[in-house]
Amino acid sequence: MSRGRYGEFGGQYIPETLMNEVIKLEEAYEHYKNDPEFVAELDQLNREYAGRPSLLYYAEKMTKDLGGAKIYLKREDLNHTGSHKINNVLGQVLLAKKMGKTRVIAETGAGQHGVATATAAALLDMECEIFMGKEDTIRQALNVYRMELLGAKVNAVTTGTQTLKDAVNEAMREWSGRVDDTLYVLGSVMGPHPFPMIVRDFQSVISKEAREQILETEGKLPTAVLACVGGGSNSMGMFYNFINDKDVKLIGCEAAGRGVDTAETAATIATGSLGVFHGMKSYFCQDEYGQIAPVYSISAGLDYPGIGPEHAYLNDSGRAQYVPVTDDEAVDAFEYLARTEGIICAIESAHAVAHAMKLAPTMDKDEIMIICLSGRGDKDVAAIARYRGHDIHE
Amino acid sequence: MSRIAGAFENNKAFIAFITAGDPTADFTVNMVLEMEKAGADIVEIGVPFSDPIAEGPVIQEANIRALGGGMTTDGVFEIVKKVREKSEIPLCLMGYLNPVFHYGYDRFFSKCQESGVDGVIIADLPYEEKAEADEVAAKYGVDVISLIAPTSEQRIQMIAKEAKGFIYLVSSMGVTGVRSQITTDVDKIAKSIKEVTDVPVAIGFGISTPEQAANMAAKADGSIVGSAIVRMIAADGEAATEKVAAYVKSMADAVHSI
Numbered sequence: 001m002s003r004g005r006y007g008e009f010g011g012q013y014i015p016e017t018l019m020n021e022v023i024k025l026e027e028a029y030e031h032y033k034n035d036p037e038f039v040a041e042l043d044q045l046n047r048e049y050a051g052r053p054s055l056l057y058y059a060e061k062m063t064k065d066l067g068g069a070k071i072y073l074k075r076e077d078l079n080h081t082g083s084h085k086i087n088n089v090l091g092q093v094l095l096a097k098k099m100g101k102t103r104v105i106a107e108t109g110a111g112q113h114g115v116a117t118a119t120a121a122a123l124l125d126m127e128c129e130i131f132m133g134k135e136d137t138i139r140q141a142l143n144v145y146r147m148e149l150l151g152a153k154v155n156a157v158t159t160g161t162q163t164l165k166d167a168v169n170e171a172m173r174e175w176s177g178r179v180d181d182t183l184y185v186l187g188s189v190m191g192p193h194p195f196p197m198i199v200r201d202f203q204s205v206i207s208k209e210a211r212e213q214i215l216e217t218e219g220k221l222p223t224a225v226l227a228c229v230g231g232g233s234n235s236m237g238m239f240y241n242f243i244n245d246k247d248v249k250l251i252g253c254e255a256a257g258r259g260v261d262t263a264e265t266a267a268t269i270a271t272g273s274l275g276v277f278h279g280m281k282s283y284f285c286q287d288e289y290g291q292i293a294p295v296y297s298i299s300a301g302l303d304y305p306g307i308g309p310e311h312a313y314l315n316d317s318g319r320a321q322y323v324p325v326t327d328d329e330a331v332d333a334f335e336y337l338a339r340t341e342g343i344i345c346a347i348e349s350a351h352a353v354a355h356a357m358k359l360a361p362t363m364d365k366d367e368i369m370i371i372c373l374s375g376r377g378d379k380d381v382a383a384i385a386r387y388r389g390h391d392i393h394e
Numbered sequence: 395m396s397r398i399a400g401a402f403e404n405n406k407a408f409i410a411f412i413t414a415g416d417p418t419a420d421f422t423v424n425m426v427l428e429m430e431k432a433g434a435d436i437v438e439i440g441v442p443f444s445d446p447i448a449e450g451p452v453i454q455e456a457n458i459r460a461l462g463g464g465m466t467t468d469g470v471f472e473i474v475k476k477v478r479e480k481s482e483i484p485l486c487l488m489g490y491l492n493p494v495f496h497y498g499y500d501r502f503f504s505k506c507q508e509s510g511v512d513g514v515i516i517a518d519l520p521y522e523e524k525a526e527a528d529e530v531a532a533k534y535g536v537d538v539i540s541l542i543a544p545t546s547e548q549r550i551q552m553i554a555k556e557a558k559g560f561i562y563l564v565s566s567m568g569v570t571g572v573r574s575q576i577t578t579d580v581d582k583i584a585k586s587i588k589e590v591t592d593v594p595v596a597i598g599f600g601i602s603t604p605e606q607a608a609n610m611a612a613k614a615d616g617s618i619v620g621s622a623i624v625r626m627i628a629a630d631g632e633a634a635t636e637k638v639a640a641y642v643k644s645m646a647d648a649v650h651s652i
Contacts, residue, residue: 002522002523002525003522011522011523012520012522012523013491013518013519013520013523014518014520015447015448015517015518015520015541015543016520016521016541016542016543016545016546016549016553016564017448017543017544017545017564017567017568018545019520019521019522019543019545019546019549020545020546020547020548020549021545159451159454160444160445165445166445169445169447172447173447173448173450173568173569176447176448176567176568176569177567177568177569178567178568179545179567273496274495275492275495275496276491276492276495276518277445277492278447279518284492286492286496288496289466289467289468289493289496289497290443290467290492290493290494290495290496290497291443291444291461291493292444292445292492
């Protein structure tokens, strides 16, 4: 019987060549997650290397300006390497090392997961190769150089739409040719089981901390928790420890690109349908014959035609809500947060900030909202400048 | 006896693969018939998919050409129907689960039966997940072909015991494509399969020369060739017919001589 199900979603839809490898990965993970030495080692890396716990910051000016709910920002942008991706890669690369692997490979969209993986590989003495859509290597040229500085080899993927999904295709192809010494460090809560579970568990540190922090500061739970969703790793991490708190609203903000009524969108819940791709049953943007659609978002990190299976389940069960946010709204929010709080966040995270700007004024002043600021925006500054008509290049 | 079983009855089988609609549907229909004349015992028709994660560059590009030319799942069934008007050669569709799933299992496999498809090979449908498709396929008399890989190890006999039609033994790690050498101990895997089933075993991935095809067929019940054929079509388009037919003849002769 199939493993790793969230309702009907999830599973292990991968070529036979990889089946034993994902089974071995699951066994290793189930062992090491309860191994005191592994847990202590990872905890030390999280604290002393990544800089955890991350701050829960009260955005007072934003709160006053919007005139509604009290807004807190979970500052994953302050982590080493500048995003939540480090939480997952430290766990997975350490696991790979324990499994006796000497090489890790990974896909990347914006470059955040690639940079994080290259970083962990440098630290833990692993060979590292990153697969990145050619289109994205142009959009995020600095991150390519960053990965190379960290000792990784970056492969520009020229197949398909040359973005994140094609990078995943190519990483899977590479892994199916070389499993003995190599672990595929998947960057989001997607792919075949056990990846959605492993990535969720490593990312759930976000909500574990946030829940403790808000209870300590405010003495009560938030009314709403918001995060952006591409594959869905920062949002899954932000939601996970609030799932059992039934009164806490969980809101995922999808990239609508130029709008959900256009073809240039990456909003999977809003525009996708049930399918099986990249090892999982979930929702995907696809055509009437099940061909995966070319998707679009200003944000390379959200430019993915699917969503993790646990999100699909949280959506269908009504536990979480998913809302589309356009490029325009995200860029406005990017600028707003910079002006108002002096924080330049990732364009991905700005999707969550944009929805918060709509939602907060409709809420009471004694209500609390937490936004996961999944990454910092240094990588996006030139692209935003160009979006606003300034001819600035990195 | 099923058409697939018949293909293995009197000799080792040579199995040829082409992508539907590469470059046109009419070419595919004609090429299947020509390959049969040249000695192919089974033809696999690739159902193009936007993101074929188990394919090397040659078949990836064939998928892009086919989709670019407008090939669809309905178009594939039209091709099968046209072949069936003239031929009883066993036909397998080969592709990825999403186009099948999205079409609807019942609708897909009933169309298979109606048009004359004998088996379906789905690259991303391993043993643990196959029940959802297999139950429906069985209702319509279509075999869901099982794949066994160099890494299958303790899974080999579990998979083989439930296999139908034939077993697709993947000769090499990685994706489809021509290889100069096949280093997997396919003998050992084939022997392990034979301990638990009489379902024939055909070996694919990486095979391009008559020597390789004969060598692999000798270790099992047949050889499968895809990329080497598709590469000729990529080079010459619709003018590739004679060249492909001659190549298939050389391969089929080598396999049948075992």
